[in-house]
Amino acid sequence: MNSDYSVRGTFQNLKVRFSLADTTSLCADGIRIFDADPVAAEIFSAALTTAALLAPLLEGAEKYSCQWEYPGLLGKLLVDVNARADVRGILNAPHLVSESLKADDIFGHNDGLMKVLKFDNGSIINSGSTKAPLADIAADAGFFFSTSDQIETEFACAVRFNPDPANPVRRAAGLMLQAMPDCDLTAFDPVREQIKQKGFREILLEDLAPKQKLVKIAAALSLAEPEFSYGPAPGFRCSCSHGKLLGSMKLLPAGDLAEIFSEKETVKVKCEFCRSEYVFDKSEFIKNG
Helix, strand or coil, rough: CCCCEEEEEECCCEEEEEEEEHHHHHHHHHHHHHHCCCCHHHHHHHHHHHHHHHHHHHCCEEEEEEECCCCCCCEEEEEEEECCEEEEEEEECCCCCCCCCCCHHHHCCCEEEEEEEEEEEEEEEEEECCCCCCCHHHHHHHHHHHCCCCCCEEEEEEEEEEECCCCCCEHHHHHHHEECCCCHHHHHHHHHHHCCCCHHHHHHHHCCCCHHHHHHHHHHHHCCCCCEEEEECCEECCCCCHHHHHHCCCCCCHHHHHHHHCCCCEEECCCCCCCCCCEEEHHHHHHHH
């Protein structure tokens, strides 16, 4: 049963908006889809949770596509999210466990890069990129929005695992804080530092109802209890379909299609996001030869 949730609101005494999300099922589904090992699973969970926290910033048919690119073994990591909190991602390096593995091996010795595209009805309406210097998915996302969008932003993500591949996540959750125009940034800075601490992440992982968790978060950060409302429950939900992939394949040159079907009547195509497999028959491309 999916118990994931998202809430959004404001801490009025500090003039910051927030989003809080439980992403346990979202992360578990992503880990299972890509068969991620524990190291890759923790990184992917941070990316999926970060995406879920961005959903309240979207409306209508808007969508964020966020890509992290590091020079280490992790390489590229992509997640999408829309206003309905439909999240999906691509984990290119799902197996990172090694006895001698270090953080520098995973993220590389040099700065990475983060790119964010914002879409509305499939058209790009905004894009930006910054360095990803912190070798941390959530922290680099905060760096991006603070630098590129010039809105001081901080993310905190946490995950605790089960020793069970069929049920890999005991709890995953995250918090995003973002300064409003009249926020006192001097007062905001220590709060940002506090949510990075391990002790605060333990609060995120507690099994509490949203209101009780927000009360505990407010007390830990010395803030007044917030005003909040519920948003859509996040989930790993892909928008792929047979029809969409068929349309993409029909954009291929006729010669390429002829080569694909030269020795077989059907081909299988797997979605990069959800790994769903679709079968296409040569007859579907009859006009292309």
